Amino acid sequence: MAANIADIGVASEAVRGVRTIDHHPESFNHRPPRYYLLWLMLPAILLLAAISLYPLVWLIYMTLHEVQLAPGKSDVWAGIDNFSRLASDKKFARGWLTLFKYSALCLSVEIGLGVLVAVILNNNRFEKILVTIFLMPMMMAPVIAGFLYMFLYNGTFGWYFWLLQSIGLLESGSILGNKFWAMFAIVATDVWQWTPLIALITLAGLKRVPQEQLEAHMVDGAGPFRNFFSVALPNLYPFLLIAILLRFMDNFRFIDHILIMTGGGPANATKILPTYLFDVSFKFFELGRGAAIAFTLLLLTILLGLALTIVFEDPTRKLRTERED
Amino acid sequence: MASREIVRYRSPLRTALQGLSILFLIFFFVWTVLPLLIMVVSSFKDLLDAFQLPEVGDFGGVGVMFDFKPTGAHYVELFTEKHFGVYLRNSLIASLGSAAVSVSLGSMAAYALSRAEFRGKRDLLFWIISTRMAPVVAVMVPLYVIFRSSGLVGTLPGLILAYTTFNLPFAIWILKGFFDNVPYAIEEAAQCDGCTRWQAFRLIIPLVAPGIGAFIVLCVLFGWNDFLFASIIGSGGAKTLPVATAELVQPVKIQWGMIMAAGVVTTVPMMFLGLLIRRYLVAGLTMGAVRE
Numbered sequence: 001m002a003a004n005i006a007d008i009g010v011a012s013e014a015v016r017g018v019r020t021i022d023h024h025p026e027s028f029n030h031r032p033p034r035y036y037l038l039w040l041m042l043p044a045i046l047l048l049a050a051i052s053l054y055p056l057v058w059l060i061y062m063t064l065h066e067v068q069l070a071p072g073k074s075d076v077w078a079g080i081d082n083f084s085r086l087a088s089d090k091k092f093a094r095g096w097l098t099l100f101k102y103s104a105l106c107l108s109v110e111i112g113l114g115v116l117v118a119v120i121l122n123n124n125r126f127e128k129i130l131v132t133i134f135l136m137p138m139m140m141a142p143v144i145a146g147f148l149y150m151f152l153y154n155g156t157f158g159w160y161f162w163l164l165q166s167i168g169l170l171e172s173g174s175i176l177g178n179k180f181w182a183m184f185a186i187v188a189t190d191v192w193q194w195t196p197l198i199a200l201i202t203l204a205g206l207k208r209v210p211q212e213q214l215e216a217h218m219v220d221g222a223g224p225f226r227n228f229f230s231v232a233l234p235n236l237y238p239f240l241l242i243a244i245l246l247r248f249m250d251n252f253r254f255i256d257h258i259l260i261m262t263g264g265g266p267a268n269a270t271k272i273l274p275t276y277l278f279d280v281s282f283k284f285f286e287l288g289r290g291a292a293i294a295f296t297l298l299l300l301t302i303l304l305g306l307a308l309t310i311v312f313e314d315p316t317r318k319l320r321t322e323r324e325d
Numbered sequence: 326m327a328s329r330e331i332v333r334y335r336s337p338l339r340t341a342l343q344g345l346s347i348l349f350l351i352f353f354f355v356w357t358v359l360p361l362l363i364m365v366v367s368s369f370k371d372l373l374d375a376f377q378l379p380e381v382g383d384f385g386g387v388g389v390m391f392d393f394k395p396t397g398a399h400y401v402e403l404f405t406e407k408h409f410g411v412y413l414r415n416s417l418i419a420s421l422g423s424a425a426v427s428v429s430l431g432s433m434a435a436y437a438l439s440r441a442e443f444r445g446k447r448d449l450l451f452w453i454i455s456t457r458m459a460p461v462v463a464v465m466v467p468l469y470v471i472f473r474s475s476g477l478v479g480t481l482p483g484l485i486l487a488y489t490t491f492n493l494p495f496a497i498w499i500l501k502g503f504f505d506n507v508p509y510a511i512e513e514a515a516q517c518d519g520c521t522r523w524q525a526f527r528l529i530i531p532l533v534a535p536g537i538g539a540f541i542v543l544c545v546l547f548g549w550n551d552f553l554f555a556s557i558i559g560s561g562g563a564k565t566l567p568v569a570t571a572e573l574v575q576p577v578k579i580q581w582g583m584i585m586a587a588g589v590v591t592t593v594p595m596m597f598l599g600l601l602i603r604r605y606l607v608a609g610l611t612m613g614a615v616r617e
């Protein structure tokens with residue numbers, strides 16, 4: 001019997017295991033497996049609770065208080081003041097609007113470009129090497145990407161500024177200091193970093209488009225466009241859905257490059273809600289109000305999380321069965 | 326497998342499409358690589374060369390970009406005057422530490438979650454994934470207050486703990502997917518042969534080892550690239566590379582040469598790691614929803 005396990009390569013453990021049973025036969029399957037698995041689970045769950053549930057309780061406490069950071073002062077009960085102040089806070093409302101505008105811009109450009117890249121790359125001769133090259137921006141820290149683009153956009157020595165000037169799009173002034181251009185400049189940075197991810201997800205999806213469907217369609221006389229829109233694209237929907245949800249999530253998880261490039265300016269044109277939250281909490285140190293803003297952001301996260309878990313279960317199968325109904 | 330021998334007739338539309346797609350690929354290639362190239366090149370330029378630009382509209386003058394005497398001065402200055410060696414070490418300790426904690430605890434929990442069936446499992450999983458998705462700034466508000474009162478702000482253990490808030494749920498969630506693919510029959514067989522449950526668990530570790538290795542690397546990557554936690558929770562005693570880079574921006578002048586050099590130092594190791602785990606990258610970055 002032990003030979004079986006020796007095949008897998010841990011003979012010694014197996015032998016020891018057999019001996020243990022000889023000595024304590026009553027201990028075999030002594031406990032129901034659930035408790036054993038519970039013990040395995042417990043350290044991670046406890047740690048996660050300590051660093052996520054406990055802070056959540058604190059967050060809720062903070063939303064109801066005026067938090068004092070100075071030593072010796074204790075927090076003042078504020079009731080729902082922190083929330084009611086948000087209702088009249090124009091920057092808060094604008095933060096949400098800007099967040100959605102920013103995400104919509106990022107997502108539409110990224111999805112468009114990403115799908116295009118994936119379709120062209122699919123079964124291309126250079127697919128492997130090009131995918132590897134396109135991966136590189138994703139590995140970069142968003143802060144570094146922010147600095148790099150800040151350098152490129154610079155009004156006196158930036159190459160992108162020069163390029164925009166040369167093709168006549170821009171006359172003078174600065175890109176990041178302009179209310180209109182700053183948003184696009186930041187979107188471009190995000191697009192540069194994350195379009196490859198969308199392309200990779202789409203590429204994985206394209207590999208799963210049933211060849212038979214494509215061929216049958218071609219036999220019926222469909223051209224390349226028709227083929228893409230009626231066969232490939234419907235098969236891609238679940239993948240694109242995942243891509244959109246993940247990227248939307250990351251759009252407000254990471255604000256590093258906005259903090260670096262504009263800090264939310266000029267005139268709050270790029271101050272998406274998380275950036276505003278950062279200012280309120282860690283520049284003005286109004287932690288109670290910050291907590292209230294954070295709370296509203298977390299609510300959105302939970303909604304997105306619900307959407308994701310539904311999609312995650314098994315996206316392809318789910319959408320397929322829905323179509324067959 | 327369906328036949329691949331399809332006759333594609335040449336049509337003007339096809340030829341045009343092919344030409345356009347090649348053009349687009351070239352454009353996208355340049356768009357992706359150019360900033361990286363400029364970063365690397367600028368990090369080797371001294372201040373005057375870095376600020377050289379051709380005249381507006383003078384596309385022939387692009388060669389200016391490569392017309393310089395390479396100098397390593399920025400790198401030398403980074404590591405001598407700006408003590409980037411220390412920050413490099415901090416970055417390494419924080420990201421490796423958090424990856425080690427996350428993956429070791431995470432793999433046990435993932436195994437248990439993969440094998441156990443119990444009421445509320447879905448809710449537990451939902452809690453885990455939403456922890457991972459919570460915006461870093463929002464998590465940081467209460468975490469900062471807690472860490473401040475327990476003296477963890479500005480220390481490496483604090484930073485490791487902070488990184489664990491996103492690495493641990495990531496590790497649990499994604500490794501659960503890996504364990505789901507290992508048939509339970511293997512452990513059953515091992516237990517029939519006299520293994521204890523713990524031994525049976527150890528037995529299947531080699532089967533998921535490549536995945537575990539890849540996700541250690543990904544956890545390191547997430548920690549390494551983080552800026553928000555590092556700038557608030559790590560500020561002071563536990564400065565990491567991204568924060569140190571951001572501090573090169575001084576009110577009087579921005580030291581671009583050094584920033585570009587710091588960018589290269591921060592980015593290059595991660596790119597190599599990215600290539601190393603190329604196969605798991607998409608799964609890792611989509612929380613396991615998409616497999617290549």
